Amino acid sequence: MKRVAVLGGGPAGAFAAERLASAGLDTVVIDEKLAWEKPCGGGITCKAYKRYPFLLENDLPKRFVTATTLAASGAGAARLALRDPLVIYSRLDLNRMLLERAERAGARIEKTRVLEVTPNSRCWHVRTAGGTIDADFCIVATGARNPLRNVGTEWTSADTMLALGYYVEAQQDHIDIQFLPHLEGYIWIFPRCGHLSVGICGKSEPAAALRQRLERFMAERGISRKDGRFYSHLLPSLDSGSWQANRVAGDGWMAVGDSAGLVDPLTGEGLYYAIRSADLAAHALLAEVGDLAAKLAHYRALLRHDFAADLEFGAHLAKRFFVGRILCGAVTERMVEFTRRSPRFSLIMQDLFAGRQPYASLKRRLLRNLNGSLYDLAMSLGFARVVPGRSPHWLL
Numbered sequence: 001m002k003r004v005a006v007l008g009g010g011p012a013g014a015f016a017a018e019r020l021a022s023a024g025l026d027t028v029v030i031d032e033k034l035a036w037e038k039p040c041g042g043g044i045t046c047k048a049y050k051r052y053p054f055l056l057e058n059d060l061p062k063r064f065v066t067a068t069t070l071a072a073s074g075a076g077a078a079r080l081a082l083r084d085p086l087v088i089y090s091r092l093d094l095n096r097m098l099l100e101r102a103e104r105a106g107a108r109i110e111k112t113r114v115l116e117v118t119p120n121s122r123c124w125h126v127r128t129a130g131g132t133i134d135a136d137f138c139i140v141a142t143g144a145r146n147p148l149r150n151v152g153t154e155w156t157s158a159d160t161m162l163a164l165g166y167y168v169e170a171q172q173d174h175i176d177i178q179f180l181p182h183l184e185g186y187i188w189i190f191p192r193c194g195h196l197s198v199g200i201c202g203k204s205e206p207a208a209a210l211r212q213r214l215e216r217f218m219a220e221r222g223i224s225r226k227d228g229r230f231y232s233h234l235l236p237s238l239d240s241g242s243w244q245a246n247r248v249a250g251d252g253w254m255a256v257g258d259s260a261g262l263v264d265p266l267t268g269e270g271l272y273y274a275i276r277s278a279d280l281a282a283h284a285l286l287a288e289v290g291d292l293a294a295k296l297a298h299y300r301a302l303l304r305h306d307f308a309a310d311l312e313f314g315a316h317l318a319k320r321f322f323v324g325r326i327l328c329g330a331v332t333e334r335m336v337e338f339t340r341r342s343p344r345f346s347l348i349m350q351d352l353f354a355g356r357q358p359y360a361s362l363k364r365r366l367l368r369n370l371n372g373s374l375y376d377l378a379m380s381l382g383f384a385r386v387v388p389g390r391s392p393h394w395l396l
């Protein structure tokens with residue numbers, strides 16, 4: 001293999017290019033915008049910066065957020081302290097840093113739009129707005145709006161959420177997450193460097209209806225839209241049935257990040273999975289595991305083992321989480337109440353939001369903590385009292 005074309009220079013593409021160029025491959029990154037302020041919170045979890053310390057140890061302007069407030073209509077709010085802060089970047093800065101790292105590793109960067117990719121006997125013709133580039137292999141990293149029909153995830157309407165909102169000139173130190181009745185999604189207020197991002201994401205609901213919900217929320221909270229800048233984008237959120245057949249690799253290409261649908265279906269975290277999948281794709285491509293078909297199979301297996309199987313499990317939970325009912329109320333309402341009343345349950349929620357709690361073992365952990373959480377709940381409601389030296393003493 002002589003030349004790899006990386007289509008798209010967001011976090012996934014830039015990081016794949018860095019890895020491949022460092023290993024000595026002739027790597028070209030093609031992006032129509034290069035570094036830009038993609039609509040995104042820019043929040044990096046501790047899971048991401050602990051595995052990739054350069055995501056924390058750098059000179060970029062950043063914000064550290066150590067608290068989140070979860071709220072659901074009818075259940076009030078619960079404050080969640082984050083043991084490890086969420087680090088928030090401007091996407092312009094983050095993308096630029098990642099592209100510079102790729103360039104320093106030896107990748108060539110081209111600013112142009114990819115119009116079409118066509119396989120041709122033993123190589124790819126990448127037709128761009130500026131000409132044609134031939135490559136032996138393609139890394140597809142064109143994001144959730146991937147316009148290339150023959151490579152990357154084949155989306156159905158059940159596989160994405162619409163995300164839209166406003167950047168507003170205001171400040172607060174914590175994140176707000178608001179769950180709404182019958183919405184498979186949520187509203188957020190996200191503190192960023194110099195402004196707030198106030199937005200909503202949702203599945204199976206038209207953009208106009210989501211925007212109405214958001215604007216009503218903003219009016220109730222007294223958040224002015226007057227000088228706000230509107231944004232909208234797609235957030236991959238693969239349906240539970242879409243994971244098994246998800247098109248992450250094919251003859252002569254591998255897809256990474258959003259263009260492979262690799263986003264947490266509950267929290268919307270995508271930056272970690274963009275960078276991690278890029279790392280795994282480079283690893284598989286460079287591995288000495290036989291022919292190209294073996295490398296593609298290796299990539300699929302690495303992804304599945306590393307995180308995709310867990311995200312698939314999360315997709316099974318997502319619908320039940322957002323719009324399901326439990327104990328005569330919405331799951332989200334009960335979750336907020338439990339988080340507020342039970343320190344043990346709150347700890348589980350913290351780990352879930354930090355990306356530290358795999359979905360596959362969530363049920364086991366919840367069941368293991370059930371007694372403790374119910375005891376906390378009973379204590380907070382005054383139905384139990386502590387008798388020193390004895391197990392919890394129930395009044396009911």
Ligand SMILES: Cc1cc2nc3c(=O)[nH]c(=O)nc-3n(C[C@H](O)[C@H](O)[C@H](O)COP(=O)(O)OP(=O)(O)OC[C@H]3O[C@@H](n4cnc5c(N)ncnc54)[C@H](O)[C@@H]3O)c2cc1C
Nearest residue numbers: 008010011012031032040041042043114143257258270271
């Ligand atoms: C509103 C919103 C908030 C979010 N907040 C968070 C958050 O706080 N934390 C988090 O972890 N994740 C968040 N995400 C998800 C995160 O933004 C994505 O998962 C992440 O950007 C994926 O990176 P990527 O490189 O795969 O794709 P992208 O960042 O979308 O990069 C794709 C690149 O491809 C380029 N491109 C596309 N088509 C072409 C073409 N034809 N020719 C040339 N170039 C092309 C684009 O210019 C772009 O630079 C959020 C998403 C949304 C929509």
